[in-house]
Amino acid sequence: MLAEKSLLMIPGPTPIPPRVAAAMTRPMINHRGEAFSALLEEVTTKLKKVFRTEQPVYIFPGAGSGGWEAALVNTLNPGDAVLSVSIGDFGDRWCRVAAKLGFHVERLRFEPGQAADPDRIAEKLAEDRERRIKAVLIQHNETSTGVTNDVRAIARAVRSHGALLMVDSVSGLGALPLEMDAWDLDVVLTGAQKALMCPPGLSIIAFSERARAAAEQSTMPRFYWDLKAAESSRQKWQTPYTPAISLLYALREALQMLEEETLEGAWERHRLLGAMCRAGVQAMGLRLLAEDERTASNSVTAVVSPVDPKRLRKVARERFGVQLAGGQGELADRIFRIGHLGYVAPGDVLQALAATEMALAVCGYDVQVGKAVAAAQEVWLRWDPGQGR
Amino acid sequence: MLAEKSLLMIPGPTPIPPRVAAAMTRPMINHRGEAFSALLEEVTTKLKKVFRTEQPVYIFPGAGSGGWEAALVNTLNPGDAVLSVSIGDFGDRWCRVAAKLGFHVERLRFEPGQAADPDRIAEKLAEDRERRIKAVLIQHNETSTGVTNDVRAIARAVRSHGALLMVDSVSGLGALPLEMDAWDLDVVLTGAQKALMCPPGLSIIAFSERARAAAEQSTMPRFYWDLKAAESSRQKWQTPYTPAISLLYALREALQMLEEETLEGAWERHRLLGAMCRAGVQAMGLRLLAEDERTASNSVTAVVSPVDPKRLRKVARERFGVQLAGGQGELADRIFRIGHLGYVAPGDVLQALAATEMALAVCGYDVQVGKAVAAAQEVWLRWDPGQGR
Structure with missing residues (x-):
């Protein structure tokens, strides 16, 4: 497609x-x-x-x-x-x-x-x-x-x-x-x-x-x-x-x-992208690799994968049109990563979460389709610029 | 312009x-x-x-x-x-x-x-x-x-x-x-x-x-x-x-x-570009820096400049729309260079020679306008593919 x-x-x-x-x-x-x-x-x-x-x-x-x-x-x-x-x-x-x-x-x-x-x-x-x-x-x-x-x-x-x-x-x-x-x-x-x-x-x-x-x-x-x-x-x-x-x-x-966006505006956007992504990931019942959410990155989110991350990424890419990253080195079989930096808008995060959720379902993980996006939408809807500073 | x-x-x-x-x-x-x-x-x-x-x-x-x-x-x-x-x-x-x-x-x-x-x-x-x-x-x-x-x-x-x-x-x-x-x-x-x-x-x-x-x-x-x-x-x-x-x-x-051109075709084209450029340069009464024409490059021609090469290049660039290169190091005040490699067709060499000739005239050097291009045209017209090998 x-x-x-x-x-x-x-x-x-x-x-x-x-x-x-x-x-x-x-x-x-x-x-x-x-x-x-x-x-x-x-x-x-x-x-x-x-x-x-x-x-x-x-x-x-x-x-x-x-x-x-x-x-x-x-x-x-x-x-x-x-x-x-x-x-x-x-x-x-x-x-x-x-x-x-x-x-x-x-x-x-x-x-x-x-x-x-x-x-x-x-x-x-x-x-x-x-x-x-x-x-x-x-x-x-x-x-x-x-x-x-x-x-x-x-x-x-x-x-x-x-x-x-x-x-x-x-x-x-x-x-x-x-x-x-x-x-x-x-x-x-x-x-x-x-x-x-x-x-x-x-x-x-x-x-x-x-x-x-x-x-x-x-x-x-x-x-x-x-x-x-x-x-x-x-x-x-x-x-x-x-x-x-x-x-x-x-x-x-x-x-x-x-x-044009202003540097502070770009920082703010990445705070929103990170918050949306984490909310979606957690709504799927998944765990962040970051031990303390306060140090979780707003440019990339690493997620402990409940299924084979290689298969998950393949399904997300080939069937649902979203490219996720794998883990590196010793984390290759444990995590997948969602990048949300650069030319990325909040809507892209919604799409990435939707694809991740559907790919998890295909891989046999028990998800309720729609929850991840809904959680991220909630964050976006209620976002008060400056709150994450 | x-x-x-x-x-x-x-x-x-x-x-x-x-x-x-x-x-x-x-x-x-x-x-x-x-x-x-x-x-x-x-x-x-x-x-x-x-x-x-x-x-x-x-x-x-x-x-x-x-x-x-x-x-x-x-x-x-x-x-x-x-x-x-x-x-x-x-x-x-x-x-x-x-x-x-x-x-x-x-x-x-x-x-x-x-x-x-x-x-x-x-x-x-x-x-x-x-x-x-x-x-x-x-x-x-x-x-x-x-x-x-x-x-x-x-x-x-x-x-x-x-x-x-x-x-x-x-x-x-x-x-x-x-x-x-x-x-x-x-x-x-x-x-x-x-x-x-x-x-x-x-x-x-x-x-x-x-x-x-x-x-x-x-x-x-x-x-x-x-x-x-x-x-x-x-x-x-x-x-x-x-x-x-x-x-x-x-x-x-x-x-x-x-x-698509074939590598041999590209070599042949550069032989033609080099031959045209040298013929035009010599028709203006200028001297190549290369002592022996058999070792003169078919990708760039260095010319001993009869006028201030910086001024010549400025006139060629600003008035006649062609960018020539200067000399490097100890040659900076002595030569200018015409590059003819890569995405360059024979017609580009004609244009470069015409601009060089006109710029020389502006700089007070005695040229008969048209001779350089004519000499290069002669080379192109009579070019027998493979002759330069």
């Missing part, structure tokens, strides 16, 4: 708004010309508002996870120790990246479904009396478990130690509140293919003054992700090598849309 | 065919799903035909120059020596990248306008009796000088030594003949934004069996450009991190176009 018009409810890549898709078809330009410089300056200026920072923001052609490497190789030195705080698969991956690049990694790991405890981080750092730990790595929003960390509290815990705080906000930025400057974060990285409503292929990263000072001293060998080269080009609104021009057209249009 | 319909005659990014631009607007898909795997397999299979190889080809989200890093960090070990053979700015840049990444770089540099002499390379390698040099780095086509190297002869010179031969074919592949397997090349890298008619943002690289064996032994720290991770994902037709899906849609369409 019109398979192409499948509703993509995974936590990235996310659906592309028509005007963003259309923007990519603009004619190619010379990346050494004035038109490109104007484009880069405009996009960067708009991005700073989304990062809530006065610091420079850099855009590399690449996957969001390239930012993991960029954060580490620019600010640290060979053999430096870092503290990896992981609450799920993406935290574990960043940890492995740091180890692969030769850093000494100390780990603080929380169970899937838990948020990171700022006090535990403070304790761990307090043990490091010799200040060997140079950076703390953390996810703003752990895409694999649907849990959002309290980055503000973590930043306070890290600040007294002096390590750089590096925040992966790939599935957070633009959907969930984040204040780079006010919270005093050192590195914030994201991709364009999540809340920023663009196709994948841009790695976006901001460095604080402290992080840039560290970069001046860093002796890590690097080329592609080199901040110094990026900064020296940025001063002329150029890039060290050919930029992904069509994706920058897309990003400009998407950021324009975000400005 | 309709500034948007400016003719982009620079050696990349190159104009995007309408059907390639349209392909990017296809709906976003799950990069962990079957539709994506089918897309990746199809694109990779088509790419192998363009690389003329049975070896696996990998596509990374990133700039073409990311391939420089990928080639080095996967196949070498810390402190290894490499021989950088440079005939221009891109050769010099790859040389600097190797040094930045900590390799010991020996240099063999030719004057701008010269091609690399395979005998000099053989001599240099013969001096290396201890086989310290592990790789030879070379451009297939030096974009900054408009000179094409004889990669086949260079490959013969390198083979007896045993070093890996790494070929940057960013402005060559798809436009100029290259036979990865028949010429026994170890690494061939390119970008999508040149002869492959796509927007920038894809770094494409193929490794020979020998290069992949070297990668098994390599201890260089790496994450983003890691071949092993790419290969292990590729076996499931997946990628280690989110791929640039919309650009892969574009690449599939562009490769489909190349198949």
Whole structure:
């Protein structure tokens, strides 16, 4: 049934708004010309508002996870120790990246479904009396478990130690509140293919003054992700090598849309999407993976599956036209995930819940058809903008 | 005068065919799903035909120059020596990248306008009796000088030594003949934004069996450009991190176009474009930077400018609607370049020559208007397909 018009409810890549898709078809330009410089300056200026920072923001052609490497190789030195705080698969991956690049990694790991405890981080750092730990790595929003960390509290815990705080906000930025400057974060990285409503292929990263000072001293060998080269080009609104021009057209249009909605409006919308999704899931008698609903993510909801999640997703996709995400790593057979970030409206969540409910019924789970959507409707109907803040 | 319909005659990014631009607007898909795997397999299979190889080809989200890093960090070990053979700015840049990444770089540099002499390379390698040099780095086509190297002869010179031969074919592949397997090349890298008619943002690289064996032994720290991770994902037709899906849609369409034209047909077309461009340039009494016309590039023509090249380009762009490229580095004040690769038809070369001629007249250079186009027309009219082979 019109398979192409499948509703993509995974936590990235996310659906592309028509005007963003259309923007990519603009004619190619010379990346050494004035038109490109104007484009880069405009996009960067708009991005700073989304990062809530006065610091420079850099855009590399690449996957969001390239930012993991960029954060580490620019600010640290060979053999430096870092503290990896992981609450799920993406935290574990960043940890492995740091180890692969030769850093000494100390780990603080929380169970899937838990948020990171700022006090535990403070304790761990307090043990490091010799200040060997140079950076703390953390996810703003752990895409694999649907849990959002309290980055503000973590930043306070890290600040007294002096390590750089590096925040992966790939599935957070633009959907969930984040204040780079006010919270005093050192590195914030994201991709364009999540809340920023663009196709994948841009790695976006901001460095604080402290992080840039560290970069001046860093002796890590690097080329592609080199901040110094990026900064020296940025001063002329150029890039060290050919930029992904069509994706920058897309990003400009998407950021324009975000400005029209307002960033606070987008945060508010994601609060509503998250609340609706959780209400629907719970109305089906299902359990969230997030242990504490207060830390449940408003960009992706992870649900403990009462049936084989692979079969559930297949039925939802093939019969009811909605694409759900599976679990990652050890969670592959335990959960499914509903992504609700980026170009997603409340009606999409209703449709996703309806499809999930029907797919559960097909898989033999006892549901009363209609309950999930009704519960989400109740949330939407009674939504008082600002209540979730 | 309709500034948007400016003719982009620079050696990349190159104009995007309408059907390639349209392909990017296809709906976003799950990069962990079957539709994506089918897309990746199809694109990779088509790419192998363009690389003329049975070896696996990998596509990374990133700039073409990311391939420089990928080639080095996967196949070498810390402190290894490499021989950088440079005939221009891109050769010099790859040389600097190797040094930045900590390799010991020996240099063999030719004057701008010269091609690399395979005998000099053989001599240099013969001096290396201890086989310290592990790789030879070379451009297939030096974009900054408009000179094409004889990669086949260079490959013969390198083979007896045993070093890996790494070929940057960013402005060559798809436009100029290259036979990865028949010429026994170890690494061939390119970008999508040149002869492959796509927007920038894809770094494409193929490794020979020998290069992949070297990668098994390599201890260089790496994450983003890691071949092993790419290969292990590729076996499931997946990628280690989110791929640039919309650009892969574009690449599939562009490769489909190349198949329709046939690769040999595209090579033939670029031979005609190059011959027309050179005839027009010489009819204006201008000198090619390429010292020997037999090594002049069929994808970009570098011309010694009789007037200030910046002013010339500005007039050509603003008054006559054609974008020419400037010179790079030390050539910035000496030359201008006409790009004729990718989605370029012979008529575009006529238009570029006409604009160049008129801009020269505006800049006070003595030209007889019409001569350049007439000379190029003569070449086109009398073109005997296959004559340039």
